[in-house]
Amino acid sequence: ETMMTQSPATLSVSPGERATLFCRASQSVSTNFAWYVQKPGQAPRLLIYSASTRATGIPTRFSGSGSGTEFTLTISSLQSEDFAVYFCQQYDNWPPTFGQGTKVDI
Amino acid sequence: QVQLVESGGGVVQSGRSLRLSCAGSGFTFSRYTLHWVRQAPGKGLEWVARVSFDGSKKYYADSVRGRFSISRDTSKNTVYLQMNSLGPEDTAKYYCTRDQSPGYSRGWFPYWGLGTLVIVSS
Numbered sequence: 001e002t003m004m005t006q007s008p009a010t011l012s013v014s015p016g017e018r019a020t021l022f023c024r025a026s027q028s029v030s031t032n033f034a035w036y037v038q039k040p041g042q043a044p045r046l047l048i049y050s051a052s053t054r055a056t057g058i059p060t061r062f063s064g065s066g067s068g069t070e071f072t073l074t075i076s077s078l079q080s081e082d083f084a085v086y087f088c089q090q091y092d093n094w095p096p097t098f099g100q101g102t103k104v105d106i
Numbered sequence: 107q108v109q110l111v112e113s114g115g116g117v118v119q120s121g122r123s124l125r126l127s128c129a130g131s132g133f134t135f136s137r138y139t140l141h142w143v144r145q146a147p148g149k150g151l152e153w154v155a156r157v158s159f160d161g162s163k164k165y166y167a168d169s170v171r172g173r174f175s176i177s178r179d180t181s182k183n184t185v186y187l188q189m190n191s192l193g194p195e196d197t198a199k200y201y202c203t204r205d206q207s208p209g210y211s212r213g214w215f216p217y218w219g220l221g222t223l224v225i226v227s228s
Contacts, residue, residue: 001168034214036151043201043218044151055216087151091213095167098151 002026002090006099013104019075021102023088028068032092035064035073038101039084047086048073078104108132108217110202115222118192126187126222128202135183136160137208141215142176142187144198154200157185159209169195192226199223 003026013019025033031051036044046055048064051071061076075082083106088099114126128140142154155176156165164176175188185202200222203215 032213036215043220044215045218046214046216049206049212049214049216089151089214095165096153096213098153100150 001095002029002093002097004088004090004097004099006086006088006102008102009100010103010105012106013078014106015078015080017078019078019082019104021073021075021086021104023066023071023073023099025069025071025090027093029090029092031067032090033064033066033071034089034091035062035071036087036089037082037084038087044087075104108204110204110217110219112200112202112219112222115200115224117225117227120193120226120228122192123188123190124192124224126189126200126224128185128187128219130183130185130202130204133204134208136180139205139209139211140178140185141203141205142185143201143203143215143218144196145201145221146198149198152198155187156211158211189224192224194226194228197224197226 005024007022033051035048038044052064063074065072085101085103087101109131112128118124141156144152144154157176157178161178173191178185202219204217206212206216
């Protein structure tokens with residue numbers, strides 16, 4: 001199965017700063033790739049699919065890029081509600097697999 | 107709006123069985139592929155199983171194949187996950203998720219329920 005490796009495990013930033021999260025796939029997944037955010041006690045929420053398409057209702061401060069094996073999620077100016085855990089997912093190879101998560105905290 | 111409500115979780119002894127349910131509303135249930143995804147406490151996400159919109163195709167993660175069975179009942183707008191031979195490694199919150207588009211599975215998960223917690227005690 002395709003292993004997804006996220007870095008860093010924890011990212012400490014201040015409100016208003018830019019945050020960049022990374023995800024690497026063990027084999028090419030083309031752009032069949034998604035990002036999710038999860039707050040404590042809540043279900044994951046889809047942010048990005050097809051590597052760079054924002055899901056419905058997602059603010060423009062979130063942007064995704066990459067293809068093949070290297071992907072990036074950028075949050076241009078962190079808001080208080082963005083402090084959470086972010087997961088990546090590939091759906092190009094069977095079975096769909098997720099990264100272990102990056103925690104964004106203050 | 108799309109709603110998915112899971113139920114059936116609880117504490118169960120190792121080796122026993124449990125059946126989870128997920129009731130869908132706010133969409134035409136019979137047109138969408140549905141999945142179960144689980145998350146062990148403090149851990150990442152693991153895709154578990156998927157059932158096609160018409161129930162004809164079912165797929166499983168290697169970790170549960172042969173022990174878990176997914177099914178759906180369109181008359182009740184409900185998808186089930188029958189879990190047998192449970193072990194401590196199955197302890198997790200189990201989420202029901204729906205695909206983006208009707209028909210075939212696109213691969214990402216825009217809709218999630220709140221999840222139901224399964225604890226397997228040894």
